[in-house]
Amino acid sequence: VVKRHINLMNDKDTISSERYDVIVIGAGPSGNTAAVELSSGGMKTLVIDQRHIIGDKLCTGIIGVECASIVPPREELVYRSASEVKVYSPNGTSYMLGDDTCHALIVDRVSYVQDMAENAMQSGADYLLGSRVDSINIDDSKVQVAGNSGDRQFSFNARIVILTGGFRTGLLKQVGLEKSNQLDYLIGTQIKVKARNIDRTHIYTGSGVSPGSFAWLVPTDGDDALLGGVSRERLNGGLDGLMNTLVADEIISRPVSSVENWGIPLKPIPRTFASRVLVAGDAAGFAKPTTGGGIYYSILSGKISAEVTLEAAIDGDFSDKKLSNYEKRWKELFGNELRAGFYARLLYESL
Ligand SMILES: Cc1cc2nc3c(=O)[nH]c(=O)nc-3n(C[C@H](O)[C@H](O)[C@H](O)COP(=O)(O)OP(=O)(O)OC[C@H]3O[C@@H](n4cnc5c(N)ncnc54)[C@H](O)[C@@H]3O)c2cc1C
Structure with missing residues (x-):
């Protein structure tokens, strides 16, 4: 502080x-x-x-390497670097996106x-x-x-x-x-969860999860993670389905915070x-x-x-x-x- x-x-x-x-x-x-x-x-x-x-302020804390080169975060504030992300399509199949290069950092925002x-x-x-x-x-x-x-x-x-x-x-x-x-903005929704064995960011696509956009599970400190989504319309419980699936699959346990929403300009x-x-x-x-x-x-x-x-x-x-x-x-x-x-x-x- x-x-x-x-x-x-x-x-x-x-x-x-x-x-x-x-x-x-x-x-x-x-x-x-x-x-x-x-x-x-x-x-x-x-x-x-x-x-x-x-x-x-509500935020996930992912910054690109170009951002980190202008205002470098202290080393101890970097939870991890993000090279590859795992993308899940609506039918449940997944693929890796990215390579060995560090594209972004997940930081204590x-x-x-x-x-x-x-x-x-x-x-x-x-x-x-x-x-x-x-x-x-x-x-x-x-x-x-x-x-x-x-x-x-x-x-x-x-x-x-x-x-x-x-x-x-x-x-x-x-x-x-x-x-x-009036219409040129997105609404971001996020909740803190505990995640098991997540070592990279997961991205979830499909209108069932986040219409016209995507949702994310981002590992931060230790077993903490942020589950969020962004959409033109308030997700209004829209993350619940994804959360239930992830809990059932034992990827995350129940949330440790309440859901928060905030806007993002387009x-x-x-x-x-x-x-x-x-x-x-x-x-x-x-x-x-x-x-x-x-x-x-x-x-x-x-x-x-x-x-x-x-x-x-x-x-x-x-x-x-x-x-x-x-x-x-x-x-x-x-x-x-x-x-x-x-x-x-x-x-x-x-x-
Ligand atoms: C769910 C979610 C996740 C996000 N994740 C990322 C991410 O991972 N990476 C990324 O790059 N961006 C992310 N963003 C966007 C990012 O948070 C914002 O773009 C960024 O914070 C904007 O910075 P800013 O300084 O313009 O405004 P802000 O960070 O919003 O700061 C504005 C400040 O102004 C103060 N303020 C407002 N009105 C008044 C007033 N009347 N009097 C006094 N003070 C006032 C507020 O208290 C606030 O502290 C995310 C956004 C959301 C909603």
Whole structure:
């Protein structure tokens, strides 16, 4: 657990402090990555998150090797490396996919994200946890970010805000930006189980398991594993059939947590910047439409948002024209990948 975060609580009902250069809303992979770069670049940075425990968001913790090369996880956070996966088709037959090369790592996701926050703190960023942002007001000279930490209100001013509040954040509307189409998302469902003798990830396909998509059994620490699935529609007990089969086959024993659901965006939002605002990570709709993996794009977009913010600060220009460089850069870097993935998904769903 990250220990050092600012303690601004005082006797007053309202918490307010000196002005920041930049406020980052959301301490996920995207916000923390941005905060590392911003504070290292000399900007006075505040990160606000409604969670008390950083990184504790529904996720499987699989990162590709390209992601691990940008933000390497500490060795002790890597449960295992994934080279081959075992794919089960609807009729029960299975085949191995992959080779000897390591394509991905299964990591302790919570600690991985907390390490990013720790780095940002060491570079000088302040963190305000357990604090929910309710309003963002932008005028010609500043951004005002307000909300509450339990029964206390807070309000901070900054020159720019980076919005990394995750999937379909309601804060987009407040800064005059739109969410993507109502239908352009997946719902991920996951539950913790105990697994016996699983040494690699299992993938289950077929509409009976996860319509138009797939389900997974991913071994993590010791005999712990994550059983999950992703689909356009809430699986609503859809994992039960698979779980019963796996229990009957003695591959897993009964679940050790309750089922959790959370959304995964399939498409970028129409516009990811405005005057004094940049949007990154899931909030901007950046995830791989084929697999639902979003940590990599969250990190990349967090980095680009920080670069563009640092450049804007040098020129003292936070206009939407200046910040439009952000959208140009992420599109150059991974815009085509996201688009191709979206069409690959549509094709798969139509089969
Ligand atoms: C079931 C499931 C499994 C997944 N597995 C993988 C995987 O294995 N690999 C992978 O790459 N991706 C995976 N993903 C996707 C991945 O989790 C996300 O893409 C990634 O976490 C996005 O990072 P982020 O920083 O943009 O947002 P988040 O990690 O969602 O962080 C956003 C933060 O903002 C905070 N916040 C939101 N609103 C407010 C507010 N108003 N005030 C203050 N704080 C606020 C939240 O508390 C949260 O901490 C999975 C998703 C699901 C649903």
